[in-house]
Amino acid sequence: AQKITQTQPGMFVQEKEAVTLDCTYDTSDQSYGLFWYKQPSSGEMIFLIYQGSYDEQNATEGRYSLNFQKARKSANLVISASQLGDSAMYFCAMREVNTGNQFYFGTGTSLTVIP
């Protein structure tokens, strides 16, 4: 079974609008971490935001917020006020403690911001 599922291969959003990128995860661990990374066309991987499994509040970092719904095992990324520079691939990832702190990545969502 996939540990991380991203069901949106591609998304489009109008500049200045908000967009939600979906991520669901599968784990039997009680302790885990959820991450989002951005990969622009230049290829580097950029860490965006983190949510711990015991964190009760949703994580926020500037225009990024993580909508964490533990019972549904979802960790959606919300980007507010989209900018042209937000066009990139976005990867959801999970770190599991019981597998030696391995990280598992989803297949990614390609976001295009339209002017």
Place this chain on the structure above:
Amino acid sequence: DAGITQSPRHKVTETGTPVTLRCHQTENHRYMYWYRQDPGHGLRLIHYSYGVKDTDKGEVSDGYSVSRSKTEDFLLTLESATSSQTSVYFCAISEPKGAYEQFFGPGTRLTVL
């Protein structure tokens, strides 16, 4: 930016030849990882290290070996490269505190002909 370099950045090789990719960090992070990135698969873990000489397999370890003799260096070796190992390889580091977030190197594009 985390101090992570990968060498070489690009390599073209022939089937059956050995290949070694190097990851070097200046951050003194305990954990180091090797991933491959292929279209439609995201990033998949090959091997990782949780300390000097301490390594473990990831989900796609067949055909790869690793070594870590110093904190700062993590080597990935393809003993006999195959065309299915054509990919972009990323090294990452993390420290076991707080979020454990990973910081990535710039990647190595490997083509096996």
